[in-house]
Amino acid sequence: MASRVRTNTRRMHKLRDEFFEQGKLLNTAGDVDADCWLCKEGIDYDADPGSTPASHNLDHFFSVDDYPELQEDPTNFRHSHTLCNQARGKNAPSLGLGDAVPDWW
Numbered sequence: 001m002a003s004r005v006r007t008n009t010r011r012m013h014k015l016r017d018e019f020f021e022q023g024k025l026l027n028t029a030g031d032v033d034a035d036c037w038l039c040k041e042g043i044d045y046d047a048d049p050g051s052t053p054a055s056h057n058l059d060h061f062f063s064v065d066d067y068p069e070l071q072e073d074p075t076n077f078r079h080s081h082t083l084c085n086q087a088r089g090k091n092a093p094s095l096g097l098g099d100a101v102p103d104w105w
């Protein structure tokens with residue numbers, strides 16, 4: 001069993017909320033930095049974070065498993081789709097929305 005260092009602190013909740021709001025503002029301004037950094041497509045900022053595949057998710061550029069000290073470091077945050085973040089797991093980014101390899105492959 002891998003050691004899980006990921007925590008779910010009140011501070012992390014606040015950081016996630018702030019990061020989402022920041023992305024929302026960038027998106028409203030038409031800034032491409034608000035788009036998913038994994039597939040470069042626009043994120044659905046109208047949906048609650050994590051509620052749909054195209055909704056916003058806070059991704060860590062350096063994975064929390066490998067760099068627990070960067071978990072709450074905003075410079076390590078990236079805007080991503082919930083689906084892209086899940087597809088990435090802790091691997092290097094390569095999969096995008098609609099680009100995922102089927103389970104049977």
Ligand SMILES: [Zn+2]
Nearest residue numbers: 036039081084
């Ligand atoms: Zn994406």
